[in-house]
Amino acid sequence: MVRELGLLRRARWFYALVFAVLCLAVAGACVGFALLGDSWWQLLIAGVFGVACTQFAFLAHEASHRQIFASGPANDRVGRLLGTLLVGISYSWWMGKHTRHHGNPNRVGKDPDIAPGVVSFRAEDAAAQRGFLAMMNRRQGYAFFPLLTLEGVNLHVSSIRFLFGRGKITGRWTEIGLIAAHLALIIVPAFVFLSPGVAAAFCGVQLAVFGVYMGASFAPNHKGMPVVGANEKLDFFTKQVRTSRNIRGRFWASALMGGLNYQIEHHLFPSMPRPYLARARAIVREYCESRDIPYTETSLPRSYAIVIGYLNQVGLAARDPFECPMLAMRR
Numbered sequence: 001m002v003r004e005l006g007l008l009r010r011a012r013w014f015y016a017l018v019f020a021v022l023c024l025a026v027a028g029a030c031v032g033f034a035l036l037g038d039s040w041w042q043l044l045i046a047g048v049f050g051v052a053c054t055q056f057a058f059l060a061h062e063a064s065h066r067q068i069f070a071s072g073p074a075n076d077r078v079g080r081l082l083g084t085l086l087v088g089i090s091y092s093w094w095m096g097k098h099t100r101h102h103g104n105p106n107r108v109g110k111d112p113d114i115a116p117g118v119v120s121f122r123a124e125d126a127a128a129q130r131g132f133l134a135m136m137n138r139r140q141g142y143a144f145f146p147l148l149t150l151e152g153v154n155l156h157v158s159s160i161r162f163l164f165g166r167g168k169i170t171g172r173w174t175e176i177g178l179i180a181a182h183l184a185l186i187i188v189p190a191f192v193f194l195s196p197g198v199a200a201a202f203c204g205v206q207l208a209v210f211g212v213y214m215g216a217s218f219a220p221n222h223k224g225m226p227v228v229g230a231n232e233k234l235d236f237f238t239k240q241v242r243t244s245r246n247i248r249g250r251f252w253a254s255a256l257m258g259g260l261n262y263q264i265e266h267h268l269f270p271s272m273p274r275p276y277l278a279r280a281r282a283i284v285r286e287y288c289e290s291r292d293i294p295y296t297e298t299s300l301p302r303s304y305a306i307v308i309g310y311l312n313q314v315g316l317a318a319r320d321p322f323e324c325p326m327l328a329m330r331r
Helices: 013-034 042-064 072-086 091-103 123-128 130-135 139-163 173-192 194-223 236-242 250-257 263-268 274-290 302-315 325-330
Strands: none
Touching: 013 042, 042 072, 042 091, 042 194, 072 091, 072 173, 091 139, 091 173, 123 302, 130 139, 139 173, 139 194, 139 302, 173 194, 194 302, 236 263, 250 274, 263 274
């Protein structure tokens, strides 16, 4: 039905329009940067650049899914320019990580997005933490969004570490050069035209806004949804729908989240362009209702509350290693 309705056809006109609007926004921010001079008001311009970087990241994400052009190499070229030059993330690193996520969303041991780290997404992982991380995990839900202020730095560092790793990487030096150019485009003007304190704050705000916006757009999609065991057997439709969550809002949510608000449809039809996801939603939702398959959809604020509550629950479920096992059993 989706194919017959033409919902898998390319939408180059849409992406050209979005790209043009973003370029105009960046041009306006550059003019504002020049007019404001050495002023703390420059932090507002830094916030605009952080938002623009995230919006360019959405376009790079869509190019990686072959949503813009019919040609795979053309999508890769555009995705690498958008994601690596304009956002500062290694396209090769992102492709490997994101492909594994789409193949096995929320599956233990296969989805890198729920791998143990600073934040734990399973009680078993939280229980294995020690020291400061163990203490933080107890209330990690409340710390999740403040930690996102560092996500921009994490994405840059992870990309650079990947590119300087030993594995075989297509376009390694091209991406290293593009990331260096991206960092130079932000850091050099800031420290040339602004005083050191304002320049440092400018770069910090740009990274913080970028990190929070990116994390806040991706977090509602799977966090707090069922986690699939490493050995569980699920068909494609079931594992994609049951582990994904949609966000209500239609046009405004799609513009704000780069189409990620239609997470269920995106996982079922990864190459479907953003403008057609809303129509696909009606088809998928009716299909699920007719077969009594859970279809999860909620508001954006409610999704954040679910994520915070879930992460806190995971942290608190991890038994204190100094607690008496007998007392724990009797509670």
